[in-house]
Amino acid sequence: MILVIPDLRFVLMEECPHFPTKYASQSVRDAYDRWTKANDKARLHILASMSDILSKKHEIMITARQIMDSFREMFGQSSI
Structure with missing residues (x-):
């Protein structure tokens, strides 16, 4: 599942960066x-x-991390 896809796993550990401003760097x-x-x-x-x-x-949740945190609360296991 998602936990074994290295290119995606970081979204479970990192907060979403703030929306870039008009003057944000590339x-x-x-x-x-x-x-x-x-x-x-x-x-x-x-x-x-x-x-x-x-x-x-869970479809109303915006982030994958929110979903995994919800699973942890529901089932009592680590989200990562």
Whole structure:
């Protein structure tokens, strides 16, 4: 699942960077874009791999980390 995809795992450990301002450097914009694209992929992979009931409950969550934290609360296991 998502935990074994190295290019996506970082979204479970890093907070989303702030939305870049109009004057942000290209590296700041790139970091934000990389994080949001990886989060979208991770979130979709996680939602697609769970039951319909769990998917419905978690589809309103914006980040993959929120979903994994919710699992930890529900099932009492580490999110990573």
